[in-house]
Amino acid sequence: MSGKVTELEALLVPVVEALGYSCWGIEYLSQGKHTLLRVYIDHPEGVSVEACAAVSRQASAVLDVEDPISGDYTLEVSSPGMDRPLFRLEQYAAYVGEQAKIRLRSPYEGRRNFQGVIRGVEGDEVVLQVDDHEYLLPVDWIDKGNIIPRF
Structure with a gap:
C-alpha cells in the first residue's frame, strides 16, 4: 500500500x-x-x-x-459492488472459494494477469488456483484484485 x-x-x-x-x-x-x-x-x-x-x-x-x-x-x-475490489488479505480470506481476477505490478512466472479460485491466504500471500496450478501471490505484488460475480 x-x-x-x-x-x-x-x-x-x-x-x-x-x-x-x-x-x-x-x-x-x-x-x-x-x-x-x-x-x-x-x-x-x-x-x-x-x-x-x-x-x-x-x-x-x-x-x-x-x-x-x-x-x-x-x-x-x-459501494464495492458485485465485482468488489480486494485490498487486504482479510478480504481475500473472506472470499475463499470465489472466482477472482488478479493483476500484478510486475510479471510472475511470465505473466501479470491471473484468473482463478481463491483457495486461501498463507502468511502474506494469496493462494489462487488457476486450472490445475496453485499460485502463491504476495499481496504486496498485487496491483488490483476483483471478485468475479456469479449470475
Whole structure:
C-alpha cells in the first residue's frame, strides 16, 4: 500500500465509520495533472446513493481542511459492488472459494494477469488456483484484485 493511500486512510476511515459505514478500501490514481480518489464504503444492509452522498460531503470537508492532495482531483464514493475490489488479505480470506481476477505490478512466472479460485491466504500471500496450478501471490505484488460475480 502506498504512503499516500495510508495517509488518506488515516483521514477518511474515521469519517466513514462515524457515519455508520465501513471503509472497504481506497484507490488513489494519479493521472498526470488530475487525480482520482475513490472511496469504497460498505454496510451489512447495503449502500444507498444517499449514503455515498453523505460520506462524500463529510470526506470533502476533511480533505478541504487537511489538503493531502495537491492539484485537482475527483472524489468518488461508491459501494464495492458485485465485482468488489480486494485490498487486504482479510478480504481475500473472506472470499475463499470465489472466482477472482488478479493483476500484478510486475510479471510472475511470465505473466501479470491471473484468473482463478481463491483457495486461501498463507502468511502474506494469496493462494489462487488457476486450472490445475496453485499460485502463491504476495499481496504486496498485487496491483488490483476483483471478485468475479456469479449470475
